[in-house]
Amino acid sequence: xxQQTLDKRLxxxxxxxxxxxxxxxxxxxxxxxxxxxxxVCRFLFDTLNLRFVITTGVDxxxxxxxxxxxxxxxxxxMVTVKAFVRDxxxxxxxxxxxxxxxxxxxxxxxxxxxGIAFTHHPNLQRLILNDDWPEGVYPLRKEVQP
Amino acid sequence: xxxxxxxxxxxxxPFHPLQEEMEFFQLTVDGETxxxxxxxxxxxxxxxxxxxxTLQFDQVPFLVSRxxxxxxxxxxxxxxxxVEEIAxxxxxxxxxxxxxxxxxxxxxxxxxxxxxLAGHFIGYDTVFMWAWKYREPVLDLLEEIxxxxxxxxxxxxxxxxxxxxxxxxxxxxxxxxTIEKKTxxxxxxxxxxxxxxxxxxxxxxxxKDAAVDFAVTGPTARGSGVPIDVRHDxxxxxxxxxxxKVISQTEGDVFAKAVVRLLETFESIKMVREALQKLPSGxxxxxxxxxxxxxxxxxxxxxxxxxxxxxxxxxxxxxxxxKVRAPSYVNVPSFKASCIGQHIADVTLTLAxxxxxxxxxxxxxxxxxxxxxxxxxxSLLQLSRAKTAQLRKEIGTPVMKLEDI
Numbered sequence: 001x002x003q004q005t006l007d008k009r010l011x012x013x014x015x016x017x018x019x020x021x022x023x024x025x026x027x028x029x030x031x032x033x034x035x036x037x038x039x040v041c042r043f044l045f046d047t048l049n050l051r052f053v054i055t056t057g058v059d060x061x062x063x064x065x066x067x068x069x070x071x072x073x074x075x076x077x078m079v080t081v082k083a084f085v086r087d088x089x090x091x092x093x094x095x096x097x098x099x100x101x102x103x104x105x106x107x108x109x110x111x112x113x114x115g116i117a118f119t120h121h122p123n124l125q126r127l128i129l130n131d132d133w134p135e136g137v138y139p140l141r142k143e144v145q146p
Numbered sequence: 147x148x149x150x151x152x153x154x155x156x157x158x159x160p161f162h163p164l165q166e167e168m169e170f171f172q173l174t175v176d177g178e179t180x181x182x183x184x185x186x187x188x189x190x191x192x193x194x195x196x197x198x199x200t201l202q203f204d205q206v207p208f209l210v211s212r213x214x215x216x217x218x219x220x221x222x223x224x225x226x227x228x229v230e231e232i233a234x235x236x237x238x239x240x241x242x243x244x245x246x247x248x249x250x251x252x253x254x255x256x257x258x259x260x261x262x263l264a265g266h267f268i269g270y271d272t273v274f275m276w277a278w279k280y281r282e283p284v285l286d287l288l289e290e291i292x293x294x295x296x297x298x299x300x301x302x303x304x305x306x307x308x309x310x311x312x313x314x315x316x317x318x319x320x321x322x323x324t325i326e327k328k329t330x331x332x333x334x335x336x337x338x339x340x341x342x343x344x345x346x347x348x349x350x351x352x353x354k355d356a357a358v359d360f361a362v363t364g365p366t367a368r369g370s371g372v373p374i375d376v377r378h379d380x381x382x383x384x385x386x387x388x389x390x391k392v393i394s395q396t397e398g399d400v401f402a403k404a405v406v407r408l409l410e411t412f413e414s415i416k417m418v419r420e421a422l423q424k425l426p427s428g429x430x431x432x433x434x435x436x437x438x439x440x441x442x443x444x445x446x447x448x449x450x451x452x453x454x455x456x457x458x459x460x461x462x463x464x465x466x467x468x469k470v471r472a473p474s475y476v477n478v479p480s481f482k483a484s485c486i487g488q489h490i491a492d493v494t495l496t497l498a499x500x501x502x503x504x505x506x507x508x509x510x511x512x513x514x515x516x517x518x519x520x521x522x523x524x525s526l527l528q529l530s531r532a533k534t535a536q537l538r539k540e541i542g543t544p545v546m547k548l549e550d551i
Binding site: 024029051058073075077102140 | 380479482
């Protein structure tokens with residue numbers, strides 16, 4: 001679909017979002033609270049048939065942000081779902097792996113390095129960290145200095 | 147059961163001084179057929195994303211070009227595109243062309259490298275010798291342009307560091323002619339060889355829906371009927387100005403992936419030629435002073451697929467978050483779909499067909515139902531070659547010789 005059609009279709013999920021940002025014509029950010037992330041991703045992947053690219057976990061100041069990047073390869077648009085995980089003590093987010101098998105590794109990785117627990121993930125074992133890495137130390141968090 | 151399996155494998159060890167990439171595949175087999183595959187990665191995690199947060203924006207390209215020696219043009223390119231998106235930089239035309247030339251030369255040498263390795267895995271060492279022989283001049287050309295055979299360090303925020311010198315252009319064109327002729331010969335040898343047909347067709351099939359579910363990219367996707375290519379879908383550098391086409395095949399087997407890579411090499415040769423001919427005059431870099439707060443997504447089509455970089459800036463001189471996704475990160479998990487049900491002798495080849503760094507496959511151990519290691523990498527390679535030799539005997543074709551060329 002072209003950019004205009006995509007923009008229009010994205011409006012369909014607007015009630016699950018807290019905002020839509022755009023840094024340029026073909027870079028769209030859909031901001032949502034953590035409880036809506038699965039539904040928004042399902043809409044992008046199943047209904048709009050966008051390609052899953054990868055997920056970025058960010059240690060922002062007062063919360064964690066989990067960014068699921070999708071791409072519409074017909075118009076070259078990158079659509080990023082930005083979910084805010086506000087509970088820093090027990091960060092949790094619905095896993096999208098049951099929907100997109102390709103997300104298995106990256107969710108395990110973010111669980112390792114940022115400590116976000118992905119609920120309903122089929123296999124949330126360690127991926128990046130060594131077996132003898134201490135529990136509760138998350139290397140990508142800002143308080144851990146390289 | 148898994149515990150016993152891991153113990154047997156630890157004796158082999160994932161680290162080896164000769165191998166640059168640590169990945170470990172554990173196959174469960176029933177007789178000769180693979181019934182499950184488990185992958186462990188990150189034996190050599192270098193913390194590039196965390197390190198990047200300690201470097202200044204213009205130092206990061208040198209770091210990310212060292213993520214992979216072969217994709218050392220695509221990673222920095224994807225990164226600088228993300229930063230240029232944040233800073234809204236207009237990159238000079240000439241720089242866009244120079245970036246295209248370097249990235250396509252990289253693709254040519256990488257695809258030839260893969261063809262050689264694929265030949266090596268199935269016991270066609272002549273193909274290995276040929277492909278690597280023709281790859282060598284491409285590295286020489288890259289050295290002439292950038293000063294380095296790998297880790298070119300040529301791309302910077304706002305443009306390129308080095309221009310393509312005028313006196314090198316005729317040499318590039320002459321070399322391209324030679325490479326084109328030799329690749330044509332190699333392609334014909336592959337497409338016409340009944341043994342290779344018998345050996346590669348229907349092996350390691352990745353179906354189209356599995357390709358979408360596992361979100362694979364590059365030749366792995368294009369070999370399975372998913373014609374995605376960042377150069378075409380979200381054009382960067384000078385790709386939109388050049389005349390080329392996206393190569394795709396529908397079969398999803400190893401043969402299809404080989405055909406995609408071989409035909410893409412011709413497209414790349416065409417693109418370098420056209421880019422050299424159209425090379426606009428002017429500067430190769432724009433001055434970039436400050437990176438404002440913001441976020442950007444940059445992606446580029448590396449030889450193995452889409453390389454994706456996400457960068458966030460708070461207005462300081464370092465990125466506060468830099469995410470890197472190399473194409474193998476999404477291509478490798480698709481083994482779950484392509485290896486199960488395969489014959490053990492086909493596994494090395496199926497694993498190699500997505501073109502992870504070849505050392506990946508050297509950590510394969512095969513377990514039978516008694517959980518002891520029964521095949522290591524060497525014996526798997528032996529099995530793969532024996533199967534080719536058997537087919538060759540049955541079909542009765544002559545062995546290819548180096549003198550034939």
